[in-house]
Amino acid sequence: MITGLDHIAVAVPDLEKAVKRFLEDFGLSYDGTEDVETAKTSTAFFPIESASIELVSPLRGEGPIAKYLEKKPGGLHHLCFSTDDIVADVARLKTLGYQFITDEPSLGAHNCQVIFIHPKSCDGVLIELSQPGDDHH
Amino acid sequence: MITGLDHIAVAVPDLEKAVKRFLEDFGLSYDGTEDVETAKTSTAFFPIESASIELVSPLRGEGPIAKYLEKKPGGLHHLCFSTDDIVADVARLKTLGYQFITDEPSLGAHNCQVIFIHPKSCDGVLIELSQPGDDHH
Numbered sequence: 001m002i003t004g005l006d007h008i009a010v011a012v013p014d015l016e017k018a019v020k021r022f023l024e025d026f027g028l029s030y031d032g033t034e035d036v037e038t039a040k041t042s043t044a045f046f047p048i049e050s051a052s053i054e055l056v057s058p059l060r061g062e063g064p065i066a067k068y069l070e071k072k073p074g075g076l077h078h079l080c081f082s083t084d085d086i087v088a089d090v091a092r093l094k095t096l097g098y099q100f101i102t103d104e105p106s107l108g109a110h111n112c113q114v115i116f117i118h119p120k121s122c123d124g125v126l127i128e129l130s131q132p133g134d135d136h137h
Numbered sequence: 138m139i140t141g142l143d144h145i146a147v148a149v150p151d152l153e154k155a156v157k158r159f160l161e162d163f164g165l166s167y168d169g170t171e172d173v174e175t176a177k178t179s180t181a182f183f184p185i186e187s188a189s190i191e192l193v194s195p196l197r198g199e200g201p202i203a204k205y206l207e208k209k210p211g212g213l214h215h216l217c218f219s220t221d222d223i224v225a226d227v228a229r230l231k232t233l234g235y236q237f238i239t240d241e242p243s244l245g246a247h248n249c250q251v252i253f254i255h256p257k258s259c260d261g262v263l264i265e266l267s268q269p270g271d272d273h274h
Contacts, residue, residue, distance in 0.1 A: 006267050009265075035201070041195065052143070052183055054145070074147070
């Protein structure tokens with residue numbers, strides 16, 4: 001029986017640089033690195049607490065997911081980190097050289113404030129930051 | 138401050154079909170769907186327990202991640218579900234029409250038995266199944 005999600009794998013060209021990013025810039029816990037000879041990979045582990053998998057599809061055939069699906073059959077689209085102060089985190093990450101897709105956060109699911117870091121700032125991975133709104137359930 | 142992972146977003150062309158897959162075939166809990174007008178998406182939520190983010194890079198410039206990085210700067214590579222009986226789950230999913238990249242599970246990180254479902258069976262998403270080995274920490 002499938003018992004849950006074990007991990008989300010992110011392919012990175014430079015492991016040391018990526019570990020630094022997820023540990024220092026994004027503030028995750030780091031649980032070490034293992035060389036997996038059978039898979040010919042070196043893998044760094046970052047345990048996470050409860051989260052969710054969100055399946056996203058276009059609303060009325062419009063929007064960014066519709067555009068994405070013009071080129072692909074579907075796929076892993078982005079990771080979203082929660083923050084308790086999105087304005088401060090955007091300012092901090094901008095100082096570190098991160099580029100954002102929009103200048104300001106906007107309203108996302110569950111009435112959250114959300115903003116996206118440009119994939120070119122994260123080795124091709126689209127990263128969202130999200131701050132819960134007042135009526136977050 | 139970034140406080141953790143909020144979600145992993147998976148773009149899907151047919152939300153109803155994808156919800157059925159993640160709920161019935163993969164056995165996740167389903168927490169409803171929300172139309173997000175500002176993002177022009179319809180989004181289905183599947184809460185998950187603790188998991189990890191794994192940054193994977195090529196070992197000695199070889200292997201599947203090296204091949205992946207020839208075409209991309211990096212990116213979200215796959216989701217891995219844990220299972221307590223990988224042989225039974227592979228048999229069950231094969232009966233449902235899922236195709237696998239290899240015939241048999243092989244040894245992965247942490248001494249787990251792992252196998253990959255072909256992305257064409259999951260709307261372009263690469264899915265790994267993993268059963269912990271005896272010395273899983």
